[in-house]
Amino acid sequence: MIGNVRRFEPFGQAPIRVIDDDGRWVAPFACDLDEARLRAIYRDMRRARRFDERLSTLQRQGKVSFVASAAGHEATQVGAAHALDAGRDWTFPYYRDLALALALGWPLAEALAQQMASRIDPARGRQMPAHPGSAALRIFTTASAIASHVPPAVGSAMAQKLAGRGDVTLCSFGDGATSEGDWHAALNLAGAQGAPAVFLCQNNGYAISVAFRHQSGSADVATKAHAYGMPGYRVDGMDPLAAYYVTRQAVEHAREGLGPALIEALVYRYGPHSNADDDGRYRPADEVAAWRRRDPIARYRRYLEGRGLWDDAAEAALAAEVKAEIDDAVRANEAAGRAPLGWMFDDVFADLPPHLRRQRDELAAAHELERDGH
Amino acid sequence: MAAQTIVQTVARTLAEEMARDERVVLLGEDVGKRGGVFLATEGLFDRFGPDRVIDTPLSEAAIIGAAIGMAVHGMRPVAEIQFADYVFPGFDQLVSQAAKLRYRSGGGFSAPMVVRMPAGGGVAGGHHHSQNPESHFVHTPGLQVVYPSTPGDTRGLLRSAVRGDDPVVFMEPKRLYRAVKEELPDDDATIPIGRARLRREGDDVVLISYGASMAETLKAADALAAQGVSADVIDLRSLLPWDQDLVLERVARVGRVVVISEAPRTLSFASEVAATIAEEALDLLEAPPARVTGFDVPYPYAQDRAYLPGPDRILRAVQRVLDY
Numbered sequence: 001m002i003g004n005v006r007r008f009e010p011f012g013q014a015p016i017r018v019i020d021d022d023g024r025w026v027a028p029f030a031c032d033l034d035e036a037r038l039r040a041i042y043r044d045m046r047r048a049r050r051f052d053e054r055l056s057t058l059q060r061q062g063k064v065s066f067v068a069s070a071a072g073h074e075a076t077q078v079g080a081a082h083a084l085d086a087g088r089d090w091t092f093p094y095y096r097d098l099a100l101a102l103a104l105g106w107p108l109a110e111a112l113a114q115q116m117a118s119r120i121d122p123a124r125g126r127q128m129p130a131h132p133g134s135a136a137l138r139i140f141t142t143a144s145a146i147a148s149h150v151p152p153a154v155g156s157a158m159a160q161k162l163a164g165r166g167d168v169t170l171c172s173f174g175d176g177a178t179s180e181g182d183w184h185a186a187l188n189l190a191g192a193q194g195a196p197a198v199f200l201c202q203n204n205g206y207a208i209s210v211a212f213r214h215q216s217g218s219a220d221v222a223t224k225a226h227a228y229g230m231p232g233y234r235v236d237g238m239d240p241l242a243a244y245y246v247t248r249q250a251v252e253h254a255r256e257g258l259g260p261a262l263i264e265a266l267v268y269r270y271g272p273h274s275n276a277d278d279d280g281r282y283r284p285a286d287e288v289a290a291w292r293r294r295d296p297i298a299r300y301r302r303y304l305e306g307r308g309l310w311d312d313a314a315e316a317a318l319a320a321e322v323k324a325e326i327d328d329a330v331r332a333n334e335a336a337g338r339a340p341l342g343w344m345f346d347d348v349f350a351d352l353p354p355h356l357r358r359q360r361d362e363l364a365a366a367h368e369l370e371r372d373g374h
Numbered sequence: 375m376a377a378q379t380i381v382q383t384v385a386r387t388l389a390e391e392m393a394r395d396e397r398v399v400l401l402g403e404d405v406g407k408r409g410g411v412f413l414a415t416e417g418l419f420d421r422f423g424p425d426r427v428i429d430t431p432l433s434e435a436a437i438i439g440a441a442i443g444m445a446v447h448g449m450r451p452v453a454e455i456q457f458a459d460y461v462f463p464g465f466d467q468l469v470s471q472a473a474k475l476r477y478r479s480g481g482g483f484s485a486p487m488v489v490r491m492p493a494g495g496g497v498a499g500g501h502h503h504s505q506n507p508e509s510h511f512v513h514t515p516g517l518q519v520v521y522p523s524t525p526g527d528t529r530g531l532l533r534s535a536v537r538g539d540d541p542v543v544f545m546e547p548k549r550l551y552r553a554v555k556e557e558l559p560d561d562d563a564t565i566p567i568g569r570a571r572l573r574r575e576g577d578d579v580v581l582i583s584y585g586a587s588m589a590e591t592l593k594a595a596d597a598l599a600a601q602g603v604s605a606d607v608i609d610l611r612s613l614l615p616w617d618q619d620l621v622l623e624r625v626a627r628v629g630r631v632v633v634i635s636e637a638p639r640t641l642s643f644a645s646e647v648a649a650t651i652a653e654e655a656l657d658l659l660e661a662p663p664a665r666v667t668g669f670d671v672p673y674p675y676a677q678d679r680a681y682l683p684g685p686d687r688i689l690r691a692v693q694r695v696l697d698y
């Protein structure tokens with residue numbers, strides 16, 4: 001526990017904040033993060049935003065087929081990532097979790113390989129873009145099917161409980177996901193089992209065009225935790241330190257065997273749902289502008305600057321470093337080329353069964369196939 | 375009326391049905407203000423209001439289940455599943471409730487409803503935005519299943535689906551949503567569910583397909599024509615019930631047949647058609663019926679186009695059947 005007390009009470013009215021919109025510390029406890037960690041949180045948000053912007057450019061250039069931007073969600077994703085023990089704990093992300101995956105250590109070149117389905121993608125180009133996952137980092141491969149990952153996340157937490165090592169599972173999703181039956185079945189099971197799971201809802205107020213008031217008769221998502229016997233926290237999701245400290249508390253409780261928690265982070269997606277969406281059809285431009293003025297990166301920078309931990313020189317150095325990193329990743333993936341045709345038949349099963357061998361031969365009759373299945 | 379695409383035809387037909395019968399209501403994710411993510415319900419929210427064009431929470435079980443409950447009350451719900459790939463959270467409602475309602479109540483209850491869903495690949499969508507799950511539905515007694523490929527057939531079949539007394543799974547070929555246009559007459563004609571359509575007449579081989587694969591099938595027929603091979607082309611349009619009479623009649627005439635479907639091969643609808651032909655018309659065949667289908671792998675992302683049974687693969691199968 002943070003300083004051995006429960007810092008945050010569940011089911012509060014006002015969203016939990018640690019720094020305010022001007023970047024001033026407002027929490028009733030002192031910051032216990034070292035300077036390196038505080039800077040890393042900034043770097044992870046900024047880097048994710050820049051990468052996100054480049055992905056949109058690559059999409060317009062026809063090099064990436066789809067983008068679901070995380071812009072506006074970075075504070076929550078990065079804050080939560082820093083509260084986990086990356087590589088030890090498990091994460092079950094959804095498609096908007098690029099900043100979360102990067103902050104957990106997903107190498108940027110690998111992340112780009114996923115978007116481009118290039119030959120150096122460890123997942124072998126199997127997923128459409130915006131589907132993070134890394135077996136090496138215990139980041140469960142994303143499924144497009146909303147909320148379908150929530151029951152498996154609970155199973156992961158149950159396995160961790162049985163193993164008894166104090167590891168936890170973080171499961172992330174949007175507000176729309178909370179309407180699926182799988183979501184309710186999973187939270188109910190987690191509550192009944194006392195599974196060490198942390199459920200992170202990134203409530204951006206919309207599921208594509210459907211506003212939250214049409215998504216649920218509940219005033220908010222956090223309230224739903226009550227029915228499943230776990231604490232529910234509402235957090236200002238544009239405050240990375242609030243996301244960090246609340247997730248940290250939930251993670252620590254789960255590690256200690258105190259069971260699951262649900263965190264509702266209030267965020268906003270700056271852009272349309274995806275490059276295929278036209279958000280002008282369903283939300284007013286001034287609403288978007290108002291949220292953009294609360295940008296979490298600018299807000300957190302004010303906090304760091306107030307403590308003398310950041311300045312224009314640091315910003316310029318970071319921008320150059322991130323640009324070079326992204327440029328290198330683009331070059332490496334373009335050089336690698338796309339996942340080849342012959343990979344289509346691998347990984348359906350552990351071994352290629354006879355009927356797939358025949359179908360592979362059939363495709364080979366039409367195309368030159370590489371014989372390099374793994 | 376100017377020529378219309380399939381997706382425009384869906385919106386227009388729904389509007390006409392809603393104007394004709396106030397029991398018709400729409401429900402689904404983003405069908406309201408957004409007009410559907412493919413715009414298949416564009417303009418309907420403004421015209422008919424939120425009571426008849428219902429933006430639901432993100433739950434396919436709730437969408438399909440609620441449609442059943444409304445249908446039991448004598449309403450005519452048309453549910454939209456945003457992608458056929460996302461029907462599975464609502465699959466239990468379709469299979470356990472909708473499909474068996476009439477049967478298990480001895481006709482006391484029924485679910486006259488339509489569940490629309492865009493299906494099919496070739497859109498760089500990967501395994502969760504490209505599937506063709508028609509076999510699941512065809513394999514569930516109590517569901518009617520249609521999968522048209524032209525604006526005119528979409529309109530006639532959608533009318534029948536809305537006006538019919540049984541639950542209909544209405545699959546729409548999203549790859550063709552904006553690819554084909556047709557000028558539609560100002561009539562109220564319906565197309566009976568279960569009736570196929572002869573799209574081309576030929577003497578050398580019968581090509582049978584439906585849904586999005588019709589586009590590749592017709593391309594293959596063109597290529598064959600250029601080689602001097604004339605193909606009969608059947609668009610099944612309805613998969614359950616399906617038009618065995620037309621199929622057997624044409625196959626009996628020609629004796630050579632290739633069935634094309636982009637769903638995975640094993641237990642695909644193409645298999646059902648081929649098996650029926652083998653059983654009913656073996657002595658009239660000059661060659662074994664051939665299938666050209668998707669492969670038995672999850673729909674691949676990086677190999678999106680190669681997965682599809684394109685004209686090249688259809689032509690190779692035709693050659694095999696001709697050379698037999």
Ligand SMILES: Cc1ncc(C[n+]2csc(CCOP(=O)(O)OP(=O)(O)O)c2C)c(N)n1
Nearest residue numbers: 096144145146174175176177206207208460
């Ligand atoms: C089971 C299922 N149904 C429908 C969809 C189509 N779909 C993709 S994203 C989305 C909205 C999700 O909204 P939310 O959970 O709030 O996440 P956000 O995109 O806002 O971050 C929908 C309906 C899907 N992917 N899966």
Ligand SMILES: [Mg+2]
Nearest residue numbers: 174175206207
């Ligand atoms: Mg949302």
